[in-house]
Amino acid sequence: MSIPDIKSVLKIALGPSSSHTLGALKIGQKVRKFLNSLEDVEFNRIKVKLLGSFALTGKGHLTDKAIIAGLNGYEVDKSSNSILNEYTKVNKRNKIDTGIQKISFSKDDIILDKDDSSYSHPNTVLFTIYSNQKKYNKKFISIGGGEIEEINKNGNISQKKQTKSKGLTRIISECNKNNINIIDYILSFEKNIYGYEKNELYRYLGDIWDLMEKNIEDGIRKEGVLPGNLQLNRRAKEMYDSFIDNLRSWKLLSRQITLSSIYAIAVAEENASGAKIVTAPTCGSAGVIPATLKVMMEKYHYPKKKILNALLVAGLLGAIAKGNASISGAEVGCQGEIGVASSMAAGAICFLMGGTLEQIDFAAEIALEHHLGLTCDPAGGLVQIPCIERNAVGAITALNSANLSLLRKTPNKIKFDSVLDSMMEIGGDMSKKYKETSLGGLASRFTC
Ligand code: SF4
Incomplete structure (x- = not known):
């Protein structure tokens, strides 16, 4: 594995937490990209479940709100709004705007599950995305410093610890x-x-x-x-x-x-x-x-x-x-x-x-x-x-x-x-x- 890029270590973000705020925002943005890649599918609901540290400290770190802001297209460099304001906008309209379609949203669609210990990484978020035809499941982890990874159906996660970079x-x-x-x-x-x-x-x-x-x-x-x-x-x-x-x-x-x-x-x-x-x-x-x-x-x-x-x-x-x-x-x-x-x-x-x-x-x-x-x-x-x-x-x-x-x-x-x-x-x-x-x-x- 190569030495990670210095730009991935020193980068502009929004406080208060790189894993719980910036990582969560990036997860929301990634799911938005996925939704928009399926142009012909009409989505009608997205349920979000936060596990582990995300569930236990997510409120204080704005984790739940950052995910919704990311789904709504919020970007640190381009938005003059704060994450909180972006979330409030979504919550008021009861709609997430993906840029292609508007999906119904209620704050009850986000669950902070403090009791579920089935996660393999402490910063885990599960999405259940409903369309008229089918249900899509997505799973992400936030691994620190604002970096995220998607977990595939087989449960495979990062290869990062298997091969080291130069010391x-x-x-x-x-x-x-x-x-x-x-x-x-x-x-x-x-x-x-x-x-x-x-x-x-x-x-x-x-x-x-x-x-x-x-x-x-x-x-x-x-x-x-x-x-x-x-x-x-x-x-x-x-x-x-x-x-x-x-x-x-x-x-x-x-x-x-x-x-x-x-x-x-x-x-x-x-x-x-x-x-x-x-x-x-x-x-x-x-x-x-x-x-x-x-x-x-x-x-x-x-x-x-x-x-x-x-x-x-x-x-x-x-x-x-x-x-x-x-x-x-x-x-x-x-x-x-x-x-x-x-x-x-x-x-x-x-x-x-x-x-x-x-x-x-x-x-x-x-x-x-x-x-x-x-x-x-x-x-x-x-x-x-x-x-x-x-x-x-x-x-x-x-x-x-x-x-x-x-x-x-x-x-x-x-x-x-x-x-x-x-x-x-x-x-x-x-x-x-x-x-x-x-x-x-x-x-x-x-x-x-
Ligand atoms: S690792 Fe924990 S205690 Fe240390 S600065 Fe981050 S949130 Fe605070």
């Missing part, structure tokens, strides 16, 4: 053997495997970075209560203002640690509010990379091109994690989201500071190693507690991991690839209570 160790050895720097290596596989020209890729990453900066700026400006039953107040603005007021007398730790934490919280709050966001590698962990790269840029005045190269390095690490392990909280817990985000950021910071490839591996390894076992137990099924603060902690770990790696001259015993394998093993053994179901841990102690 970081092999990439580093190829770079060293052929005397290629890591950026040229990434640009060449993006061109050779995915056909992306260098300029196109930099343009894409330029948009990604612009949105990351916008999310920080918006997040430190906005006030108010975040959506959902937790009634959680935004904190980034208050913290940022207080930091600026006390700048001269600031005694608490370093400026970069403090600012990166505030920036990470700002982006995570934007995500929780359903804003347009960059998956890095997921919506829930979207704050770590922008926050750390922003403080590095502010401190060392790097030109934008250098930050885009750092995003390439972060994207490569995320792509390896996605191809060889998982970036889904529902599959391996938060180690796959904040843990992977922190390792991506650590590698990118190390790159910015002129670290060797071995030091980049070490930085990513440290950051992920110390997130191993991290559970996903969001209170009320919302990407807020612990997710928002967890972005700040992931950012600090990334900065510290890069620092530690830059101090080392001797080879590191454990490699990033091995920690990814460990993450998968631990994720496999982790109780489903701690994998985005909100059935245990923090989630069971904070009820709305």
Whole structure:
């Protein structure tokens, strides 16, 4: 299997969750395509059943509404509406508009089945589509980072875990053997495997970075209560203002640690509010990379091109994690989201500071190693507690991991690839209570 495309890791999405919101939206869009491919068939009803984590935390993540919005033709880049508004439109008219036909809809057509445990993947959705002549069944899973797969009639799912892509160790050895720097290596596989020209890729990453900066700026400006039953107040603005007021007398730790934490919280709050966001590698962990790269840029005045190269390095690490392990909280817990985000950021910071490839591996390894076992137990099924603060902690770990790696001259015993394998093993053994179901841990102690 090839290394996944960097664009599939760093991409524009809508918060609050890449698997539960963006993935659900894509599933709706895919079913819409299927309906429209059968031009002569008149459909009269679509029943949707959400299972597993989709059923348990789908309400807080807008999973049900995103599926209906996708069926109705909603697209992140083209629609000015929000998912919620699109759903409200469908619900008011009691019709899903596929662009070719209008199909009757009632909110009772969506069932969140919390008791059915017959699923093989925690983010599963079943469709029963009725026409005058026959009934069609469709089954999809959302595997993390906004990626989805259809399960066929034989129950076959992704081949992704059966063949691994190249790991970081092999990439580093190829770079060293052929005397290629890591950026040229990434640009060449993006061109050779995915056909992306260098300029196109930099343009894409330029948009990604612009949105990351916008999310920080918006997040430190906005006030108010975040959506959902937790009634959680935004904190980034208050913290940022207080930091600026006390700048001269600031005694608490370093400026970069403090600012990166505030920036990470700002982006995570934007995500929780359903804003347009960059998956890095997921919506829930979207704050770590922008926050750390922003403080590095502010401190060392790097030109934008250098930050885009750092995003390439972060994207490569995320792509390896996605191809060889998982970036889904529902599959391996938060180690796959904040843990992977922190390792991506650590590698990118190390790159910015002129670290060797071995030091980049070490930085990513440290950051992920110390997130191993991290559970996903969001209170009320919302990407807020612990997710928002967890972005700040992931950012600090990334900065510290890069620092530690830059101090080392001797080879590191454990490699990033091995920690990814460990993450998968631990994720496999982790109780489903701690994998985005909100059935245990923090989630069971904070009820709305
Ligand atoms: S706890 Fe972590 S994995 Fe779970 S929703 Fe929050 S950020 Fe995502």
